[in-house]
Amino acid sequence: MSLQLTGIHHLTAITANAPKNLDFYTRTLGLRLVKKTVNQDDTSAYHLFYADGQASPGTDLTFFDWPVGRERRGTHSIVRTGLRVGSDESLRWWKERLVASAVPAGEIGGIGGHSALDFEDPEGQRFRLVSDGGAGAAHPWDKSPVPAEHQIRGLGPITISVPDLASTEAVLTRVMNMRKGREYPSPDGEGQVHVFEMGEGGPAAELHVAVQPGLRPAHQGAGAVHHVAFRAPDQETLHQWTQRLNEFRLPSSGEVERYYFRSLYFREPNGILFEIATDGPGFTVDEPLETLGERLSLPPFLEGRRASIEANLKPLA
Template identity: 40%
Template structure:
């Protein structure tokens, strides 16, 4: 089956240049791929991650200059959580103040220190001080030392009406197991190095979401290859009566999509072929990459996209 965990998370943002500045400069992530929304090539699709663009580190955005603000609601991803070394959380607390990033006081969650904050579109993010991630290489920037750098995802928290139906998909289809409960949270854990946590928060009678800037579009889970993905799709249909989409080629992975019982859009994405298929590892994110079916429209597409400098 391969590693059990999150492959990537995709969200909606406002202006692309503001998004790029926050995630690469303030948070120190690498822009590992600059492409377009294959279904709407008038907008960028920006991928941020670690130095190598590994699954479990990738946060992607569809940025629109005039995107209306979204509203968090039940049936949506509530928070995206990154992990940093335990000794780095003080550095990040000071950095949030220094950079004027809206953030909350440090709290403990499942025994770990958590720093919650918002991006420029108001999307809910957090850093967790996690033991054992020091060994993973961090990406240094001019003002973020490598030993303090974000390593990858810790996980996500999902806001849903009731936990059990979604829990059944996480455990039976995606391979997670329930490992802890704390207050209104139920924690599910995979075995991937990064992106191995999904927390469910069940809340009845909450507002429905309004999708827009600052909201998560979908959460993608890992499949080692096409065969592993097909096995998950069969189990989804046979055991849960849920039909996934046909497989879509996203150039850097192959994807199927479905709405889980709590109405959140899930994706199952293959680890292969990865982001180095059309760029050398040292050059990731530098050039605008288009899928073959859009290449003949390159001049038109480039003329419509905002300049990222």
């Protein structure tokens, strides 16, 4: 059997207002803050991780807190983040909640083979709530303001925009072993969207590629997505992916120790940053599951700088 990615691991976006970001994702969306740490390459910035009640791989939505202006939307970018819920009934529940919270939201409808509801966060990041029909395990957070049956179950699909499909498709299918499936018109009326599947498929394991040559290149800022990560079960599998990228002469970061997982970064031909990350060891490696996210966590190589790092961070509350 060929080397396979098993789905979406996490997605990292950019916020310019960490306190409001924390409020929206925990209180409005009902996600759990499972890790409060810093960007390991820029310790002046928070790196906030939101996930389900068990901090499961495939549920992590993370943010770098950078003092930047708003994103300029366009192609060569990740344009829509899918968040899975368990049913069409949950979509209706969320529509009412988002409207009541004055969150910009569209109408429930069929998009790309799934029942879905589009909305935006306060900084303009574009999301799509997707009904996955209750497939797979769910791990609700018992302290969420959202009822367990309607809580966000995880990530996927993720939609990227490119001006030309050919080179991106070659990397997705020949290098990353994704399967090309269906296609559908982009809901925004700009171009066609092509669906690529990983592992067992389904919303948690789909990357949607919108081909949009009429758009100008995006410029990252608040409300933009920085990168998307795909799942590798363990470190041995990640070694195989590292070797595979080398065999295809695809430039990469080499393996990077992120403490909570091990990562490999590279850019697809249209410049979008991809990551392959291991499922483990996970967020309980340095604090108990019961108290995840309650204090600033630092990996061992930064622990000696805790006092100076904490002094440079803005309060979240």
